[in-house]
Amino acid sequence: MRPIDNPNPPSDFAHPIEAEFARLLDFYRIPWHYEPKTFPLAEDPEGNITEAFTPDFYLPSQDLYVELTTRKQALITEKNGKIRAMKEHYPEIKVKLLNRRDMETMLVKYGMVEETPNLIGNPNGNNEDG
Amino acid sequence: MATMKTAEGQLESSSGLGEVIYSEAQIRARVAELGAEISHDYEGLELCLIGILKGALFFLADLMRALTIPSIVDFMAISRFGPPSNTHGEARLLKDLDISLENRHALVIDNIVDTGFTLSYLMRALQARNPASLEVCVFLNRPRRRLIDLPLKYIGFEAPDEFMVGYGLGLDERLRQLPYIAYFDPEQKDS
Numbered sequence: 530m531r532p533i534d535n536p537n538p539p540s541d542f543a544h545p546i547e548a549e550f551a552r553l554l555d556f557y558r559i560p561w562h563y564e565p566k567t568f569p570l571a572e573d574p575e576g577n578i579t580e581a582f583t584p585d586f587y588l589p590s591q592d593l594y595v596e597l598t599t600r601k602q603a604l605i606t607e608k609n610g611k612i613r614a615m616k617e618h619y620p621e622i623k624v625k626l627l628n629r630r631d632m633e634t635m636l637v638k639y640g641m642v643e644e645t646p647n648l649i650g651n652p653n654g655n656n657e658d659g
Numbered sequence: 660m661a662t663m664k665t666a667e668g669q670l671e672s673s674s675g676l677g678e679v680i681y682s683e684a685q686i687r688a689r690v691a692e693l694g695a696e697i698s699h700d701y702e703g704l705e706l707c708l709i710g711i712l713k714g715a716l717f718f719l720a721d722l723m724r725a726l727t728i729p730s731i732v733d734f735m736a737i738s739r740f741g742p743p744s745n746t747h748g749e750a751r752l753l754k755d756l757d758i759s760l761e762n763r764h765a766l767v768i769d770n771i772v773d774t775g776f777t778l779s780y781l782m783r784a785l786q787a788r789n790p791a792s793l794e795v796c797v798f799l800n801r802p803r804r805r806l807i808d809l810p811l812k813y814i815g816f817e818a819p820d821e822f823m824v825g826y827g828l829g830l831d832e833r834l835r836q837l838p839y840i841a842y843f844d845p846e847q848k849d850s
Contacts, residue, residue: 556740556750557776559807591808631804634822637845639740640831
């Protein structure tokens with residue numbers, strides 16, 4: 530299986546925390562791309578992709594993909610499984626998962642305690658974190 | 660609820676302050692070890708310590724006094740990321756060095772490295788100034804959220820993935836002066 534370039538990455542962020550993360554990267558002049566590639570993780574016997582993973586950000590200066598999730602720790606089993614599958618199928622690709630707690634800690638560190646609930650939203654959400 | 664003794668000897672309370680992670684004695688001992696290691700590595704040279712304001716203030720002061728080699732000191736400060744209402748554009752230097760780094764052996768001193776954003780921004784600025792060498796010494800390393808790869812030559816402690824205050828680490832500019840490092844729960848903070 531090979532990664533697939535997304536020729537037309539989304540122009541809007543799927544979640545407010547992603548927009549905030551992009552603003553943080555811009556602040557420190559760290560280049561980034563939003564959802565530039567999709568990594569197939571499983572195929573059916575006909576070669577159709579049945580499972581795939583599209584990390585939120587790619588930082589070219591670090592050759593690093595970053596996935597953000599705002600779900601509760603107990604609800605990110607599926608995402609952790611995809612990260613594990615990524616490491617199995619694409620061991621040369623670096624991926625970092627920042628979870629809800631990481632987001633909270635980062636926002637508090639930057640003095641954004643009041644903004645935190647609006648930015649990280651409902652921890653039980655199904656598709657809120659893209 | 661925990662208490663701390665102010666310089667005036669009065670007791671002051673601070674909601675949210677938790678268990679001590681690194682005591683004053685542990686900090687003192689580790690700084691002495693770092694001072695000895697750095698003095699050995701830079702023997703025969705003059706070292707330029709560059710403190711990153713404001714967090715590195717206490718660590719820098721202690722470390723500099725633990726060195727047995729000649730050293731000079733300067734400071735840098737960078738604008739802070741924050742809410743859109745008071746953060747505009749990109750990071751910028753609020754305080755630049757007064758001394759030239761040209762052909763000097765420079766050691767950047769910071770109290771904690773987390774994502775690596777701030778330090779990488781400053782390292783890019785410092786590398787352009789042609790120092791003879793440029794290394795980093797951090798008191799606390801928290802690599803779990805590291806997004807920018809940084810060569811950290813000297814590390815005090817590998818820090819837990821928790822919110823902490825003291826020894827330069829503050830919350831809303833407070834509690835930096837604690838002589839120890841303690842856990843802190845921002846949700847329990849005094850309003």
